[in-house]
Amino acid sequence: xxxxxxxxxxxxxxxxxxxxxxxxxxxxxxxxxxxxxxxxxxxxxxxxxxxxxxxxxxxxxxxxxxxxxxxxxxxxxxxxxxxxxxxxxxxxxxxxxxxxxxxxxxxxxxxxxxxxxxxxxxxxxxxxxxxxxxxxxxxxxxxxxxxxxxxxxxxxxxxxxxxxxxxxxxx
Numbered sequence: 601x602x603x604x605x606x607x608x609x610x611x612x613x614x615x616x617x618x619x620x621x622x623x624x625x626x627x628x629x630x631x632x633x634x635x636x637x638x639x640x641x642x643x644x645x646x647x648x649x650x651x652x653x654x655x656x657x658x659x660x661x662x663x664x665x666x667x668x669x670x671x672x673x674x675x676x677x678x679x680x681x682x683x684x685x686x687x688x689x690x691x692x693x694x695x696x697x698x699x700x701x702x703x704x705x706x707x708x709x710x711x712x713x714x715x716x717x718x719x720x721x722x723x724x725x726x727x728x729x730x731x732x733x734x735x736x737x738x739x740x741x742x743x744x745x746x747x748x749x750x751x752x753x754x755x756x757x758x759x760x761x762x763x764x765x766x767x768x769x770x771x
Contacts, residue, residue: 608658615654615662621683623690624710625721629653629680631703637680647693649684663715666762670715673705686730687711695725 618624622760629637641651654662656672656679662672682690691709706718708723716724728736 611655612658612662612665614652615681616665618650618652618681618683619662619666619668619710621685623649623682623684623687625682625690625694625760626659626675626707626709627680627682627698628677628703628705628707630678630752632701636660636701636717640760643687643693643697644684644690647684647686647689649682649686649690649693651680651682652760653678653680666713668710668713668715670708674715674717679707688727688729691725692727692729695722 632640637651637653644651656677659675659679659681660670660672677689681695684690684693694704694706698706706721708718709716709721709724711724
């Protein structure tokens with residue numbers, strides 16, 4: 601059943617709202633079963649992200665309203681949009697899903713209101729996530745302090761070893 605003008609306006613508003621997220625990835629979902637798409641949605645929800653299927657014309661209109669220049673040929677066929685509050689998470693989740701389902705293909709994405717090609721989105725998906733980067737930062741900040749503690753404890757440890765050696769000689 602075709603949608604009326606009010607329903608299309610509502611969908612356009614939802615798509616425009618989705619494009620304002622930090623991480624936006626466009627991908628093909630042609631050939632996926634409904635159960636597979638639901639599994640992807642479930643994986644995305646775990647990462648506080650969502651997937652929405654968008655009509656190509658409405659998506660192009662929303663991109664145009666946002667002032668984002670996109671060649672219509674880059675978004676060919678059925679388009680799904682993965683959005684998240686993190687720049688990398690949607691690309692990572694879709695790339696992981698893509699390994700199991702070869703029907704999925706990247707069309708591109710958005711970062712800071714600039715269109716990225718499929719190759720750029722693929723590279724983005726290989727970067728470590730926000731939590732992993734924060735863990736590496738904490739480890740880097742903690743490393744000098746741990747070294748300092750080991751140096752300070754080393755003198756005490758040396759004293760204990762020397763006293764233990766003296767005790768062993770007297771016994």
